[in-house]
Amino acid sequence: MPRFCSLFFTFLLVYSLRLQATPSLSVTYSFADSLATQRLLQQLEAFQTGPAARFGTVALSVRRVRDGVELIGYHNQQSLSSASTLKLITTGTALAVLGPTYTYTTTLEYDGVIKDSVLTGNLYIRGTGDPSLGSWRFPNYYDLPALLASWTDAVRAKGIRQIRGAVVGDAGLYTDLTTPDSWPFSDLGNYYGASLSALNINENLYRVFFKPGRAVGQAATYSRTDPLLPYLTFQNSVTTDAAKTGDQVNIYGAPFQNQRWLTGKVPLGPEFSVKGSLPDPAYFAAYALQQTLTSQNVTISNTPVSVGGGNGVSIETRGKRTILSQHKSPTLLELAQQTNFQSINLYAEALLRTTALALDKSARSTKASINALIAYWIKKGVNLNGFRIRDGSGLSTTGALTTDNMTGILSALGREKTFPQFYETIPVVGQTGTVRTLARGTAAAGKIRAKSGSIEGVRAYAGYFTAADGEPMCFCVFVNKFTPGYNRTVTSELEKLFVALAGLSGR
Numbered sequence: 001m002p003r004f005c006s007l008f009f010t011f012l013l014v015y016s017l018r019l020q021a022t023p024s025l026s027v028t029y030s031f032a033d034s035l036a037t038q039r040l041l042q043q044l045e046a047f048q049t050g051p052a053a054r055f056g057t058v059a060l061s062v063r064r065v066r067d068g069v070e071l072i073g074y075h076n077q078q079s080l081s082s083a084s085t086l087k088l089i090t091t092g093t094a095l096a097v098l099g100p101t102y103t104y105t106t107t108l109e110y111d112g113v114i115k116d117s118v119l120t121g122n123l124y125i126r127g128t129g130d131p132s133l134g135s136w137r138f139p140n141y142y143d144l145p146a147l148l149a150s151w152t153d154a155v156r157a158k159g160i161r162q163i164r165g166a167v168v169g170d171a172g173l174y175t176d177l178t179t180p181d182s183w184p185f186s187d188l189g190n191y192y193g194a195s196l197s198a199l200n201i202n203e204n205l206y207r208v209f210f211k212p213g214r215a216v217g218q219a220a221t222y223s224r225t226d227p228l229l230p231y232l233t234f235q236n237s238v239t240t241d242a243a244k245t246g247d248q249v250n251i252y253g254a255p256f257q258n259q260r261w262l263t264g265k266v267p268l269g270p271e272f273s274v275k276g277s278l279p280d281p282a283y284f285a286a287y288a289l290q291q292t293l294t295s296q297n298v299t300i301s302n303t304p305v306s307v308g309g310g311n312g313v314s315i316e317t318r319g320k321r322t323i324l325s326q327h328k329s330p331t332l333l334e335l336a337q338q339t340n341f342q343s344i345n346l347y348a349e350a351l352l353r354t355t356a357l358a359l360d361k362s363a364r365s366t367k368a369s370i371n372a373l374i375a376y377w378i379k380k381g382v383n384l385n386g387f388r389i390r391d392g393s394g395l396s397t398t399g400a401l402t403t404d405n406m407t408g409i410l411s412a413l414g415r416e417k418t419f420p421q422f423y424e425t426i427p428v429v430g431q432t433g434t435v436r437t438l439a440r441g442t443a444a445a446g447k448i449r450a451k452s453g454s455i456e457g458v459r460a461y462a463g464y465f466t467a468a469d470g471e472p473m474c475f476c477v478f479v480n481k482f483t484p485g486y487n488r489t490v491t492s493e494l495e496k497l498f499v500a501l502a503g504l505s506g507r
Helices: 002-020 031-049 083-098 144-157 281-295 332-342 345-359 366-379 403-413 419-424 487-502
Strands: 027-029 057-064 070-074 105-110 113-115 118-120 123-126 162-164 167-171 205-211 221-226 233-236 239-241 250-252 259-263 265-267 272-277 305-308 322-328 448-455 458-466 472-480
Touching: 031 057, 031 070, 031 487, 057 403, 070 403, 083 332, 083 345, 083 366, 083 403, 083 419, 083 448, 083 458, 105 144, 123 281, 144 281, 144 322, 167 281, 221 233, 250 272, 265 272, 281 305, 332 345, 332 419, 345 366, 366 403, 403 458, 403 472, 448 487, 458 487, 472 487
Parallel strands: 118 162, 123 167, 167 305, 233 259, 239 265
Antiparallel strands: 027 070, 057 070, 057 472, 105 123, 105 322, 113 118, 205 221, 205 272, 250 259, 448 458, 458 472
């Protein structure tokens, strides 16, 4: 009798929620753990109708991994912004399609002929989409200075001391303008808005250094970039704010545009740097290599040039190319781990395009790549109604999916042979990655693996947890268009939600 009353009360609660909510509200639930489910639904409804979210949307899906059964759904059919939680789909799909040991290869090549230490031809750096080329994140791989030195050594080892031609950054694998067209212009000049290239280098970023004024409100002087980029011009209107106020600078600029606008504020104190995006990574690769070669007494007749990536430049070639050296990337597993722990947009976009090419050789644009990903999961039986993503990272302001879409894919990934490796790429709540400070000291800390997502007005989390009865589960929660100024309230509500998830039963 008590069990019947509990079930009946849960039914009344959910029915009441439906009567009180807007017509778009959807609530589904399982009677498997009625009391914990009841509390969680009450908590969600209080969050949705409270001051932090009453003008926005809170959505949740909780699903069992082993059979894909959805146990809880709240607004789970509404297409909403996922922010960076989308990276879970991108990295998980890449691991399933390409395998954890997949690596990229970047090749140093030349065409023409070598005679008497003179190369009459071009020197090429041919990219295949490696987002980590020259990155500082991987201890056993070349960072930018070491990479340039290794290429220079390869040229000199071939006996080349003069090049009658050009150093070419070859990004020709992608012929389209690779920047997703729904990315905000205000993001494009900043490091997190760095455009993908077939020839990425140094994560397609640079640092701008400022000398703050002597008092708040005074102009901050632009001093230099690292690495040096003399071909860029900067219009600076940055001013000085109070000490310890952090980075408030925004860099404006578009792909292939060498003019940058610096706006905002830097803190009072010592020299301060912010990160910007390279307008043409392939050109920078060619430029940087030419500078290094010149410093080692290799003369080059032509200026550096880049091809591919939608820039429309063509060059004179001299027949078949010969390989001088090859650079292998870290494994896909290592790249996926950095993508999810550090939330690197560039890595996610690279993995989307590479995965799509493996699925469909004709997928030569962002849109075609997304279509290939969609086809892959539909073929595996995942419901993608409402799935309208526009990139692989979640930076797009118009991309959307449902929490039901997310957990549908996460549960399907849980049945892939690469799942154990994928699982390890996801940060642990309260311990690691971008969720290391979330729910720290609560019952959820150490028990949930989650990828975070955050853009203006959006907080999102998705991942996996083990239910109280040992059942593997996946979840996704989106909070869209929450009330400005309520960030701390949203965080508190999400932490309470995580504690509630940890207490659920999955059977």
